[in-house]
Each structure stands twice: as C-alpha cells, then as structure tokens.
Amino acid sequence: MLIRPRRLRKNHKIRDLVRETTLSKKDLIMPIFVDERIKKGKKEIPSMPNQYRFSVESAIEECRKIADLGIPGVILFGIPKYKDEYGTSAYKKDGVIQRTIRGIKEELGNEILVIADTCLCEYTTHGHCGILKDNKVLNDETIEILSKIALSYAESGVDVVAPSDMMDGRVKAIRETLEENNYHDVCIMSYAVKYASAFYGPFRDAAESSPRYGLKDRKTYQMDPGNWREALREIELDIEEGADMILIKPGLPYLDILRLAKDNFNIPIGSYCVSGEYSMVESAAQRGWINRVDAIMEILLCIKRAGADFIITYWAKEVCEYIK
Numbered sequence: 001m002l003i004r005p006r007r008l009r010k011n012h013k014i015r016d017l018v019r020e021t022t023l024s025k026k027d028l029i030m031p032i033f034v035d036e037r038i039k040k041g042k043k044e045i046p047s048m049p050n051q052y053r054f055s056v057e058s059a060i061e062e063c064r065k066i067a068d069l070g071i072p073g074v075i076l077f078g079i080p081k082y083k084d085e086y087g088t089s090a091y092k093k094d095g096v097i098q099r100t101i102r103g104i105k106e107e108l109g110n111e112i113l114v115i116a117d118t119c120l121c122e123y124t125t126h127g128h129c130g131i132l133k134d135n136k137v138l139n140d141e142t143i144e145i146l147s148k149i150a151l152s153y154a155e156s157g158v159d160v161v162a163p164s165d166m167m168d169g170r171v172k173a174i175r176e177t178l179e180e181n182n183y184h185d186v187c188i189m190s191y192a193v194k195y196a197s198a199f200y201g202p203f204r205d206a207a208e209s210s211p212r213y214g215l216k217d218r219k220t221y222q223m224d225p226g227n228w229r230e231a232l233r234e235i236e237l238d239i240e241e242g243a244d245m246i247l248i249k250p251g252l253p254y255l256d257i258l259r260l261a262k263d264n265f266n267i268p269i270g271s272y273c274v275s276g277e278y279s280m281v282e283s284a285a286q287r288g289w290i291n292r293v294d295a296i297m298e299i300l301l302c303i304k305r306a307g308a309d310f311i312i313t314y315w316a317k318e319v320c321e322y323i324k
C-alpha cells in the first residue's frame with residue numbers, strides 16, 4: 001500500500017498541522033438576556049442550565065467578564081417590565097436594552113462589540129414579532145416600528161442591530177432610518193435566513209416570547225425548514241437592502257444552508273446555534289449519554305467548517321477555557 005491517509009492522523013502534532021478548520025475565541029458571540037424586572041443579580045433559566053437572565057447592572061458586569069475572556073461581542077435580548085400590543089417598550093429611551101447598551105459603552109467603550117437583537121416578540125402581549133391584526137402579522141406597519149427600535153438602539157450607542165423578525169423589507173427600512181439620522185457606521189446583522197424551528201423553545205421560556213394568542217406559531221413569517229432556494233433569495237434581498245452581515249438560524253440542522261450561503265455570497269456569515277441545540281446537549285450530558293465538552297467543541301467546529309465566519313452560542317464563555 002502506497003497511500004495511507006492514516007499517516008496524517010498518527011499523533012496530535014501532525015493532526016494539528018493538517019487540520020483545515022480551527023475555532024477561535026474571536027469567532028464567538030455570547031447572548032445575554034436582560035430582564036427589567038430583576039433589580040439585582042441574575043436568575044438561572046430553568047430550561048437552559050447555566051444560562052441566566054441578568055439585571056441591567058449585572059449584565060454590564062457580565063460583559064466585562066466576557067470582554068476579559070477575549071470574546072469580541074455580545075448580543076442582547078431584553079425582557080421588559082411592561083408589554084403591550086405594539087411593543088412600545090422596545091423603543092423607549094430608558095428601555096431595558098437602551099439602558100444596558102449605554103451602561104456597557106460607558107464601562108467598556110470599544111472593548112466589546114454590542115449587538116442588539118431587534119424584534120418585537122419579547123415586547124408584545126401576543127408574543128408575535130410584529131403587529132397583530134385580525135390574526136395576521138402586518139408587515140409594513142411592523143417595519144416602521146422596527147426602524148424606531150433600531151434608531152433608539154443607535155442613539156444609545158449600539159454597534160450592530162440584528163433584526164430577527166423576518167418581515168419583508170426591514171433591512172432597507174432600518175438602513176434608511178439609520179442613514180437619515182447620521183448613524184452611518186451602525187451595522188446591520190440581519191437574520192436573513194431564519195427558519196420556523198422547534199429549536200427556539202428554551203429561548204421563548206427565557207425571553208417569555210412564545211406566541212400567546214392569535215396565530216399559534218410563526219410560520220407566516222419564519223421560513224419553512226424544507227426550503228433552501230428560498231434561503232438564497234432571502235440572503236440576496238438582505239444584501240441588496242443594505243445588510244452588512246447575515247445570520248443563518250438555527251445552526252446544526254442547517255449546515256447545508258451555511259455552506260450554500262458561503263459558496264454564493266461575499267458577505268460575512270454568522271450561524272446562530274440556538275437554545276434548543278444548547279439544551280439538547282445539556283440534557284443528554286446530564287444523563288451521561290454524551291461527553292459534554294467533546295460534543296460542544298465538535299458542534300462549534302462543524303458549524304465553522306460548514307461556512308460560518310462567526311457563531312452566536314450560549315457556550316461562548318465556557319469554550320474560552322478549552323481554546324488555547
């Protein structure tokens with residue numbers, strides 16, 4: 001035998017030398033839940049062991065730790081004290097996310113990139129990502145509100161807004177609003193491809209954002225898991241509308257979409273390894289059914305191999321310990 005691929009697997013030095021993909025701390029973004037109702041400290045999320053909802057103050061402290069670990073950014077999700085049909089708490093000057101952004105920027109400046117998820121579902125009584133009327137989620141009315149939210153985050157000092165609602169035309173509406181108000185350098189990281197997935201369950205517990213009345217799911221705006229050509233179309237549109245980076249979500253079940261996106265578009269692409277993926281691994285590991293750390297590292301490496309330039313993951317903080 002002349003050709004033996006196993007020669008290159010002989011020991012860890014040679015494996016290190018020929019490894020095609022590596023994971024770096026610089027690839028990671030840590031999600032942070034900020035709960036306006038928590039006055040002090042943090043509360044564990046029951047369906048997401050080791051993940052917390054933070055008070056504004058403690059979220060800022062958490063960002064300090066994350067920055068010190070060498071993670072480049074956080075993505076913020078807010079749980080407001082007060083919800084209404086239109087999600088008005090999302091664009092208040094002293095809203096939970098606005099206060100958190102200002103606090104992080106005062107404390108840390110450019111030591112950490114602050115990304116704000118831009119959506120209505122945590123802020124509406126019905127739990128939908130847009131305005132609900134006669135059992136429909138209205139598109140054009142919603143993008144006006146999303147633009148207001150994005151502007152308000154920009155005024156608070158955000159680096160990146162990340163619209164996750166899946167309304168049509170929202171990237172253009174947000175970009176125009178930001179430009180008109182001279183926020184030329186606030187980036188848009190759009191959730192260009194977001195599937196109507198069962199893997200958001202634990203997040204909706206954490207953010208109290210499940211659809212509560214009207215439509216019982218998000219299938220009229222999030223994508224059908226069977227579609228891949230539609231994903232290309234969504235990305236194309238978001239790029240045309242002015243997105244600076246795009247996200248594909250969830251992570252692991254959609255690696256083919258990541259690869260397609262990478263091969264077809266010249267734009268930074270992130271993958272969101274979502275709450276259900278997190279809790280699936282955590283629960284199996286708790287029962288001793290998988291090796292937790294190995295599984296986590298494999299998942300993140302494979303997401304990167306599939307084409308992700310960066311990964312939003314609840315394991316970001318922890319994996320810094322394992323990445324040398």
Ligand code: PBG
Nearest residue numbers: 119121164199200203274275276
């Ligand atoms: C808000 C939003 C969701 C997630 C991120 N932004 C929930 C949803 O669409 O229902 C899910 C993230 C996760 O599951 O980790 N629209």
